[in-house]
Amino acid sequence: MSANYLAGPQGLLWSINARAVLDVIDREGPLGRPEITRATGLSKTTVAQALRELVARGAVEEAGADTTRRGPAATLYRIAPRCALALGVDIGHLRIRAVLVDAVGETLAQAETRAPRRRVADTAAAVAALAAECAGRAGTEPGAVGQAVVGVPAVVARDGRTVRRAYGLPQGGRGLAEAIERDLPVPLLLENDVNLAAVAEQRFGACAGVADFVLLGVGVGLGAGIVLGGRLHRGFAGGAGEVAFLPHPATELGTEVLGARRIAEQARRAGIEGSPSTREIFDSARAGDERALAVVDATARRIAHVAASVALVIEPELFVLGGAFGASADLLLGRIRRHLARDAAPLPIRIVASGVPGDPVLRGASWLARHRARERAFAAAVGGRPHETAAGGPYDVATGGPYDTDLAGAGKGDIT
Amino acid sequence: MSANYLAGPQGLLWSINARAVLDVIDREGPLGRPEITRATGLSKTTVAQALRELVARGAVEEAGADTTRRGPAATLYRIAPRCALALGVDIGHLRIRAVLVDAVGETLAQAETRAPRRRVADTAAAVAALAAECAGRAGTEPGAVGQAVVGVPAVVARDGRTVRRAYGLPQGGRGLAEAIERDLPVPLLLENDVNLAAVAEQRFGACAGVADFVLLGVGVGLGAGIVLGGRLHRGFAGGAGEVAFLPHPATELGTEVLGARRIAEQARRAGIEGSPSTREIFDSARAGDERALAVVDATARRIAHVAASVALVIEPELFVLGGAFGASADLLLGRIRRHLARDAAPLPIRIVASGVPGDPVLRGASWLARHRARERAFAAAVGGRPHETAAGGPYDVATGGPYDTDLAGAGKGDIT
DNA sequence: GAGTAGGTCGGAAACTTTCCTACTCGGAGT
DNA sequence: ACTCCGAGTAGGAAAGTTTCCGACCTACTC
Numbered sequence: 001m002s003a004n005y006l007a008g009p010q011g012l013l014w015s016i017n018a019r020a021v022l023d024v025i026d027r028e029g030p031l032g033r034p035e036i037t038r039a040t041g042l043s044k045t046t047v048a049q050a051l052r053e054l055v056a057r058g059a060v061e062e063a064g065a066d067t068t069r070r071g072p073a074a075t076l077y078r079i080a081p082r083c084a085l086a087l088g089v090d091i092g093h094l095r096i097r098a099v100l101v102d103a104v105g106e107t108l109a110q111a112e113t114r115a116p117r118r119r120v121a122d123t124a125a126a127v128a129a130l131a132a133e134c135a136g137r138a139g140t141e142p143g144a145v146g147q148a149v150v151g152v153p154a155v156v157a158r159d160g161r162t163v164r165r166a167y168g169l170p171q172g173g174r175g176l177a178e179a180i181e182r183d184l185p186v187p188l189l190l191e192n193d194v195n196l197a198a199v200a201e202q203r204f205g206a207c208a209g210v211a212d213f214v215l216l217g218v219g220v221g222l223g224a225g226i227v228l229g230g231r232l233h234r235g236f237a238g239g240a241g242e243v244a245f246l247p248h249p250a251t252e253l254g255t256e257v258l259g260a261r262r263i264a265e266q267a268r269r270a271g272i273e274g275s276p277s278t279r280e281i282f283d284s285a286r287a288g289d290e291r292a293l294a295v296v297d298a299t300a301r302r303i304a305h306v307a308a309s310v311a312l313v314i315e316p317e318l319f320v321l322g323g324a325f326g327a328s329a330d331l332l333l334g335r336i337r338r339h340l341a342r343d344a345a346p347l348p349i350r351i352v353a354s355g356v357p358g359d360p361v362l363r364g365a366s367w368l369a370r371h372r373a374r375e376r377a378f379a380a381a382v383g384g385r386p387h388e389t390a391a392g393g394p395y396d397v398a399t400g401g402p403y404d405t406d407l408a409g410a411g412k413g414d415i416t
Numbered sequence: 417m418s419a420n421y422l423a424g425p426q427g428l429l430w431s432i433n434a435r436a437v438l439d440v441i442d443r444e445g446p447l448g449r450p451e452i453t454r455a456t457g458l459s460k461t462t463v464a465q466a467l468r469e470l471v472a473r474g475a476v477e478e479a480g481a482d483t484t485r486r487g488p489a490a491t492l493y494r495i496a497p498r499c500a501l502a503l504g505v506d507i508g509h510l511r512i513r514a515v516l517v518d519a520v521g522e523t524l525a526q527a528e529t530r531a532p533r534r535r536v537a538d539t540a541a542a543v544a545a546l547a548a549e550c551a552g553r554a555g556t557e558p559g560a561v562g563q564a565v566v567g568v569p570a571v572v573a574r575d576g577r578t579v580r581r582a583y584g585l586p587q588g589g590r591g592l593a594e595a596i597e598r599d600l601p602v603p604l605l606l607e608n609d610v611n612l613a614a615v616a617e618q619r620f621g622a623c624a625g626v627a628d629f630v631l632l633g634v635g636v637g638l639g640a641g642i643v644l645g646g647r648l649h650r651g652f653a654g655g656a657g658e659v660a661f662l663p664h665p666a667t668e669l670g671t672e673v674l675g676a677r678r679i680a681e682q683a684r685r686a687g688i689e690g691s692p693s694t695r696e697i698f699d700s701a702r703a704g705d706e707r708a709l710a711v712v713d714a715t716a717r718r719i720a721h722v723a724a725s726v727a728l729v730i731e732p733e734l735f736v737l738g739g740a741f742g743a744s745a746d747l748l749l750g751r752i753r754r755h756l757a758r759d760a761a762p763l764p765i766r767i768v769a770s771g772v773p774g775d776p777v778l779r780g781a782s783w784l785a786r787h788r789a790r791e792r793a794f795a796a797a798v799g800g801r802p803h804e805t806a807a808g809g810p811y812d813v814a815t816g817g818p819y820d821t822d823l824a825g826a827g828k829g830d831i832t
Numbered sequence: 833g834a835g836t837a838g839g840t841c842g843g844a845a846a847c848t849t850t851c852c853t854a855c856t857c858g859g860a861g862t
Numbered sequence: 863a864c865t866c867c868g869a870g871t872a873g874g875a876a877a878g879t880t881t882c883c884g885a886c887c888t889a890c891t892c
Contacts, residue, residue: 010845010882013429017847034872041424043848048873071871072855212652226730228644235731236628239763246728247663247721305663312658313729314642315651347655426847426880433882450837459883464838487836488890837890848879855872862865 017042018050018382022059025077030063032074051077059083059381079103083381084373085140087148087186088366089127090193090359091115093220096123097359098130100138100145101366103374108138120175128183145186146373151193151361152176153220157238160189164238189372193217194241195232196364197322197356198225203367205320205355212316215354216243216303217323218332224310243306262302266295282328296328300335308340311349322354329353433458434466434798438475441493446479448490467493475499475797495520499797500789501556503564503602504782505543506609506775507531509636512539513775514546516554516561517782519790524554536591544599561602562789567609567777568592569636573654576605580654605788609633610657611648612780613738613772614641619783621736621771628732631770632659632719633739634748640726659722678718682711698744712744716751724756727765738770745769 017040024039025031033051037044054060061080065073084103089096097112111133116122127150128142135142154172155164161177181188194217201207201215207227215225224241226233233240263278270291272281284292307319321329321336333353340349356363433456440455441447449467453460470476477496481489500519505512513528527549532538543566544558551558570588571580577593597604610633617623617631623643631641640657642649649656679694686707688697700708723735737745737752749769756765772779 010426010429010847012432013424013426013846013881016424016428032872044873045849045875046847049846067856069871070855070857070869072873074872224729228649229647231645233644233730236733237731237763240729240731242728242731242763246725309662309725310729312662313640313656313726314649315653315656315658317652347653347658424847426845426882429846429881448837460838461840461884462882465881483891485836486834486890486892488838490837833892835890835892837888839886839888841884841886843883843885845882846880848877850875850877852875853873855870857868857870859868860866862863 015382017046021050022378026079030076030078032066032076054381057381084146084377085144086369086373087131087145088362088369089150090361090365091152096126097362098134099362099366100134101370109134120179124179124183127180131184142184146376147187147369149189149191149365149369151196151365152190153193155238156190156192158234193361194223194225197360198227199368200356200360200364201320202227204363206352210317213318214310214316215320215322219324243310246306246309263299266298270294285331296331297335300332301339304336304339307349319351320354322360326354431798437466438794442495446492446494448482448492470797473797500562500793501560502785502789503547503561504778504785505566506777506781507568512542513778514550515778515782516550517786525550536595540595540599543596547600558600562792563603563785565605565607565781565785567612567781568606569609571654572606572608574650609777610639610641613776614643615784616772616776616780617736618643620779622768626733629734630726630732631736631738635740659726662722662725679715682714686710701747712747713751716748717755720752720755723765735767736770738776742770
């Protein structure tokens with residue numbers, strides 16, 4: 001009822017300190033008690049108490065002993081890998097991939113299948129089947145998954161369930177989310193695929209430690225995953241980053257600047273016959289075909305144009321070239337930089353190639369799923385000690401603290 | 417050294433609870449003890465203790481008694497207005513305005529002067545003189561100001577001191593900040609004027625409670641103040657929102673889409689003679705002059721174009737039309753909406769007129785200055801009880817808590 | 833007299849300091 | 863080469879401190 005004023009009883013201190021212990025262990029790997037004491041600034045008595053409780057609750061477990069120092073061996077502690085399971089799914093145009101990871105990010109199982117074309121129910125069933133397959137291989141069951149994040153090639157509203165403008169997806173609305181939840185009853189979040197690729201870039205790729213960057217995903221369409229202040233920026237209705245529709249001098253308003261269709265059109269215009277796929281055009285270009293190179297250059301120019309426009313609006317620290325044709329960075333990057341240098345910008349623009357190996361969408365999905373599953377598990381382990389008053393102050397560590405991961409909320413921040 | 421893990425001794429609880437009390441009083445005006453007790457969820461003993469301490473430290477003061485209920489009158493408490501003074505300054509092309517406000521936002525004094533043209537030292541001296549004038553009228557001295565925020569028509573780096581691309585400002589670099597600080601030795605922050613107008617819009621205008629919005633400032637140039645998640649988005653080097661350079665079909669790259677110069681050019685093209693000022697053109701248009709109306713319409717079209725581009729990148733909830741010609745919203749708004757509906761957008765775009773009376777830049781500057789001055793005063797009042805151990809845990813309420821208002825830091829957030 | 837404001841006191845919870853035991857490594861002495 | 867002992871470290875327990883809370887009491891006004 002009353003807003004969250006972050007006031008609380010003494011039990012609050014325990015939550016705060018237990019959480020601090022958890023965070024230290026999480027960041028700095030297996031750690032001995034003395035090191036945790038130093039890192040948190042707490043007394044060793046308190047740390048010992050917190051560790052006992054966290055182990056009892058299953059969030060932390062012992063991990064051998066540290067014998068590097070002299071004296072008695074220090075017990076090491078680590079996050080319990082099984083305290084949270086997470087499922088990442090990438091629904092692409094051709095394939096659906098899934099990966100099951102544990103709380104420390106270890107891959108437990110992977111699976112993939114052909115993407116069914118038509119019906120939402122088929123897609124949902126495929127996702128559930130992959131989840132079951134992964135769970136089976138990992139020796140657990142699908143219901144044990146603490147969070148599933150599903151990447152889709154569509155605009156997803158901030159509720160993480162409503163889908164708009166679904167390129168190639170069966171249909172819009174909340175149908176897909178509900179169908180998946182029926183078949184796979186675990187906490188679910190849909191997310192735009194480019195956004196997830198951006199998350200992957202932030203966690204595993206070229207943008208570690210960069211607070212503001214934009215991932216340009218070049219694939220069937222062109223989309224941007226925008227990270228500002230270390231957080232995904234989704235826009236009011238999830239439509240941020242739909243940069244394919246940015247006005248371009250050579251393109252009518254309301255049509256896409258770039259995408260497979262437009263590349264094909266340019267290929268025709270360049271006199272390339274037989275309507276080859278984009279991949280084939282890039283391969284030809286790499287082999288030195290002049291006309292294909294012209295198409296590549298035109299593509300690079302349009303990407304540069306989009307990057308310049310985006311930069312003028314939000315001025316990120318870095319652009320990353322990703323997506324299906326991020327693999328063609330060798331061809332594109334230099335040309336994009338040249339166009340940027342020539343045409344664009346009163347401000348310098350840095351652009352680099354994606355640094356994420358494998359399927360970035362899948363990695364982003366599994367990272368986000370893991371983050372959320374773990375956040376929930378941690379909050380449960382830290383919140384509400386058994387002997388706390390049932391009333392529960394207005395403070396709730398699960399959502400109120402500085403660890404807020406709420407995605408749905410409007411996030412009416414108060415700070416400028 | 418060790419990162420901030422938000423762990424702390426018992427004194428931390430006092431900080432948290434005192435801060436909660438302070439926040440409640442701040443938000444809900446003068447309040448009696450029982451109401452504070454209810455709002456914070458703390459016990460009345462604790463609240464009483466906190467209030468005693470806060471009053472002793474000067475952050476809170478008594479404000480009469482509440483006799484509406486029966487029984488003994490409840491003592492009311494409010495934020496002590498004088499616990500923080502703040503100075504807002506708007507350095508415009510023609511005039512420099514300053515306003516001195518207290519901790520609760522009351523205007524204590526205002527002053528203005530002609531903007532000196534050439535030298536940085538003159539500008540700085542003018543600012544200091546205005547500050548002295550305000551302080552004198554308010555019965556205090558300039559040194560008592562807890563924070564000064566100076567709005568400038570230029571790009572300001574995230575350090576709040578380095579100026580780039582200064583339209584009409586004497587020169588770039590850190591010269592201005594340093595000169596002002598010499599003449600007026602108080603905590604100083606320079607900020608882009610359009611950004612400050614956006615802050616004003618958020619606090620006093622059309623965007624109260626809107627987390628994501630963009631203020632389009634139409635004046636000598638065109639700039640955007642971007643608020644995302646309730647926070648100003650400044651960009652990597654403070655250059656976010658330089659939307660005047662967005663590519664436009666009818667404009668060569670690298671030139672501004674809109675601004676006084678371009679409006680004049682359009683007026684010439686429309687056959688208007690005598691090179692009238694923008695204001696005169698708008699006045700003619702309001703009087704029904706066809707050619708002037710054409711210029712206005714062209715202006716509206718360009719604003720719509722910019723808004724559409726911005727929306728495709730960040731999809732704010734709302735656009736606000738402000739700046740020097742925000743006053744001409746009656747002429748522009750309908751036309752902008754018409755152009756948006758026609759040309760633009762796969763997504764709907766809401767745009768409204770500014771809701772801030774007076775000088776938005778000045779109001780934004782004084783709000784931000786007040787916010788920062790108060791934040792510092794509150795942190796001081798809440799942090800470090802006298803009888804606390806000198807050691808001091810790694811937790812620091814001043815900067816570490818959920819009340820972080822750091823502007824300079826890169827803000828390497830960890831949450832997606 | 834009922835309802836409310838404000839104060840005080842004792843108890844409970846949580847953190848810290850201090851003291852103590854146990855363990856291991858390494859060097860010195862036999 | 864073996865043994866012994868001191869220094870440094872890990873872990874635990876007890877006492878002390880700080881803080882919050884509930885309960886009781888007084889005083890005030892309708």
